[in-house]
Every structure is written in C-alpha cells, then in structure tokens.
Amino acid sequence: MESFINQTLKGVSRTHQIDLLEKYRTIKKEDILAAFQKYFMPLFDPASSVAVVVTPSGKVQSVVDELTGLGFHVTQKELP
Numbered sequence: 498m499e500s501f502i503n504q505t506l507k508g509v510s511r512t513h514q515i516d517l518l519e520k521y522r523t524i525k526k527e528d529i530l531a532a533f534q535k536y537f538m539p540l541f542d543p544a545s546s547v548a549v550v551v552t553p554s555g556k557v558q559s560v561v562d563e564l565t566g567l568g569f570h571v572t573q574k575e576l577p
Contacts, residue, residue, distance in 0.1 A: 543569045
C-alpha cells in the first residue's frame with residue numbers, strides 16, 4: 498500500500514527505497530564531518546548564536562563559568 502501511495506501521490510519510483518540505500522552507501526565519514534562542520538558547528542559559535550540554559554540554582558555558577566569560558570556573554574535571570 499505504501500509503495501502505491503509513494504508512486505501515485507508522491508511521484509517516486511517503485512525502487513525509491515533501494516535507490517536511497519544505494520545513495521547512502523556512497524556517503525563517507527569525511528562527508529559527514531564536513532557537513533557537521535559547515536552546518537552544525539556555527540550553531541555553537543558564541544559570535545553568532547544565543548544559548549538559553551535552565552538549570553537548578555545549585556549549578557548556576559558552574560554553567561556560567563563553562564559558558565563564559567567558551568566565549569559566551571552570560572546574563573543570569575532567576576525565574577519566579
């Protein structure tokens with residue numbers, strides 16, 4: 498049934514799943530690392546991202562120290 502839906506409604510070939518598996522086999526470790534470096538690492542760059550952390554009061558200072566050490570400007574707010 499899923500194959501019928503994929504072929505008629507989504508316009509994919511009958512061998513779509515097999516074709517995907519073949520494409521996945523060509524992916525190398527270096528490709529994954531390059532994509533990670535390009536798309537995910539900038540999310541953690543203090544110059545271009547904002548981090549919001551909610552933590553118990555006993556761990557606040559260690560979180561502040563860690564984020565400050567990574568280059569983030571830290572502002573603390575206590576929730577009521």
